[in-house]
Amino acid sequence: MPIYPKIALELGIVAALLLLERLRPASAVQRGEWANNIVVLSLMLLGRIVLSPLIAVSESGLMSAAGGGLIDLGAWPPVLGAATYLAAMDLGEYAFHRAQHAFPWLWSMHSLHHSDRGMNVSTSQRHFWLDPAMKSVSVWLAVGLLFKADGTILTVYFLASLYHLFTHTNVAIGFGPLSWLWNSPQYHRLHHSRDPAHFNANFAALLPIYDVIFGGYRRPAAGEYPDTGLDDEAVRSPLELAVWPVRGRGGRAPASNP
Numbered sequence: 001m002p003i004y005p006k007i008a009l010e011l012g013i014v015a016a017l018l019l020l021e022r023l024r025p026a027s028a029v030q031r032g033e034w035a036n037n038i039v040v041l042s043l044m045l046l047g048r049i050v051l052s053p054l055i056a057v058s059e060s061g062l063m064s065a066a067g068g069g070l071i072d073l074g075a076w077p078p079v080l081g082a083a084t085y086l087a088a089m090d091l092g093e094y095a096f097h098r099a100q101h102a103f104p105w106l107w108s109m110h111s112l113h114h115s116d117r118g119m120n121v122s123t124s125q126r127h128f129w130l131d132p133a134m135k136s137v138s139v140w141l142a143v144g145l146l147f148k149a150d151g152t153i154l155t156v157y158f159l160a161s162l163y164h165l166f167t168h169t170n171v172a173i174g175f176g177p178l179s180w181l182w183n184s185p186q187y188h189r190l191h192h193s194r195d196p197a198h199f200n201a202n203f204a205a206l207l208p209i210y211d212v213i214f215g216g217y218r219r220p221a222a223g224e225y226p227d228t229g230l231d232d233e234a235v236r237s238p239l240e241l242a243v244w245p246v247r248g249r250g251g252r253a254p255a256s257n258p
């Protein structure tokens with residue numbers, strides 16, 4: 001999918017979700033850190049440009065285009081091929097996310113994502129600038145080596161992955177007894193909760209079944225929309241966003257990681 005339609009689609013979705021946040025907010029009290037999140041997004045885009053040679057040789061799509069990938073999903077029935085690729089990529093995302101909470105040096109970067117005290121649609125873009133490159137040389141590379149995906153499958157996954165905009169939206173929407181089936185703003189809000197009772201739960205990106213299988217599933221109670229953020233991680237200056245892991249307060253014991 002060309003870059004400009006991708007950007008236009010993302011901006012259109014963000015506009016719709018902003019409207020939803022006004023109509024049905026999960027938390028009317030908390031204010032999101034929009035300015036900080038735009039700085040973080042800019043740093044990520046800059047990091048992507050600087051690190052593009054590294055990313056280019058390892059991203060799953062390019063691996064497939066170059067003939068990489070042990071199993072050719074393009075030869076499978078389209079729905080089965082796309083579903084398999086989505087499940088594999090989501091498992092990769094899941095493994096990386098669990099590692100981000102398990103290893104202090106990874107948490108020192110991922111804590112930036114969790115430090116937003118008013119989770120909203122812009123929080124979806126709040127990741128330390130090195131995060132995408134690390135995924136490119138680990139989980140995305142692993143999936144790219146295992147599966148060869150055609151353009152249709154990659155487009156389907158790209159569209160599905162835009163769902164993370166919705167899961168970070170400050171909106172009172174959950175799936176109740178079906179929470180194990182597909183992620184929702186309420187399910188992911190518990191992962192960002194400031195309440196220690198919610199720590200180490202709901203790591204899934206798209207498929208909460210991985211939380212059920214690997215032990216992290218916590219079904220939200222009716223009307224449960226906790227405050228988000230970290231007690232000790234307030235951002236004091238934009239510079240901190242660029243050097244987040246080494247700004248002196250990044251490390252926390254894994255047991256206390258939300």
Ligand SMILES: [Zn+2]
Nearest residue numbers: 097101110258
């Ligand atoms: Zn997390």
Ligand SMILES: [Zn+2]
Nearest residue numbers: 113168188192
């Ligand atoms: Zn998140």
